[in-house]
Amino acid sequence: MSILKYIYxxxxxxxxxxxxxxxxxxxxxPLCIEKFWIEKYGAYDIDPKNLVFWICVETDEAKDIxxxxxELTKTIRQLFDQYDYPKEARDSVYIGYESQQTVDRESxxxxxxxxx
Numbered sequence: 540m541s542i543l544k545y546i547y548x549x550x551x552x553x554x555x556x557x558x559x560x561x562x563x564x565x566x567x568x569p570l571c572i573e574k575f576w577i578e579k580y581g582a583y584d585i586d587p588k589n590l591v592f593w594i595c596v597e598t599d600e601a602k603d604i605x606x607x608x609x610e611l612t613k614t615i616r617q618l619f620d621q622y623d624y625p626k627e628a629r630d631s632v633y634i635g636y637e638s639q640q641t642v643d644r645e646s647x648x649x650x651x652x653x654x655x
Contacts, residue, residue: 552583555622556590562618563592566611570604573597580654587628593654594636602638 575596582589619629646653
């Protein structure tokens with residue numbers, strides 16, 4: 540559990556995002572046997588629609604399994620309702636899946652370059 544959850548109010552945009560990110564981890568954990576992490580970025584302070592979440596895994600196989608799980612994506616989207624993310628932005632937040640294997644192959648292992 541992130542300590543940031545205790546620093547930022549659940550009513551602030553940053554607090555909501557931290558809680559959503561923790562929720563995503565909780566939803567992915569039972570479905571992924573390998574190491575995974577959640578990345579988020581965006582200019583959501585300017586507009587809440589400018590938010591991106593990436594579920595990052597080690598292998599292409601795990602990425603494909605998670606990305607094809609429509610129930611997982613639906614469950615993740617429900618977190619935006621649960622944590623009261625701004626309604627007008629909920630459907631615009633991008634949720635993606637990526638693997639270390641793909642980043643190694645396409646971007647020489649550099650996640651920053653890969654997401655650019």
